[in-house]
Amino acid sequence: MEALAIPVATTCREAMDFEALYESGFPGVARFVSKMNGSFEDAKDIFHDALVIFHEKHAEENFNMHSSPEAYVLGIAKHLWLKRFKTSGRYISLDAMESAIAISEDYYPTVDTSTLLQMLEKTGTKCLDILQAFYYEKMPLQALAQKLGFGSVHSATVQKYKCLEKVRDEVKNKSISYEDFFE
């Protein structure tokens, strides 16, 4: 995968110190996974997913955290463990804060999503930056136009639609049908 054009930290409301959170948060998750008879690799995988989800939630405008980041990440990790190993769910107790955490159903990607990602990457860095900023970061068009060096909001808007058209054409060229993307 090509390098991200937009650094991860810029998508947060405030830049996040992942390294510090890794050091303070991983022991709790590792302890939990070990208690559930999971391996070191399981702990690492679950923790990385939990951090990704925490990063996304942290970037949401209306996100309010009523506990420490470490406790929140542990709560997410417990949910992920439940999702991954449904049968062992009855052995996990979630407190009120942890129960309130919602993780989107489509968090784990499907093969079709991965195929579309490859096609999206073929549209080029500039298109990816525009689409990422507008659809993922929900950046207002005015700010997007300024950040990515467009002369006006109108030209940024038209470019955004052209990028989507490019993706659509790419999908068409590959003869991928609507049904192929059905999951």
Add this chain to the structure above:
Amino acid sequence: MRTSLNDIRLAEKHIQKTLEPSESLVFQARLITEPVLRWDVYLLRKVCDVLALRQRKGVKTEMEAIHTRLFTHPAKADFQKQIFQLFKS
């Protein structure tokens, strides 16, 4: 704006629920009769999902680098010991 681009614009507004009521009625009628337009809407939704996936991959790459640093650097020996003790069989 070209018709094709305009349809993408309408598909975007449809997903964001920002079409004017009159525009929305016409668009919904077109969705019934125009498969290409349905495809535009579907693809746009998928693109949004995929962009989230791409961002997640970026964060995970960063996590991998931090993990490697924390589990190989001699200055983090205590941290490593604390974690590895949990997985001793």
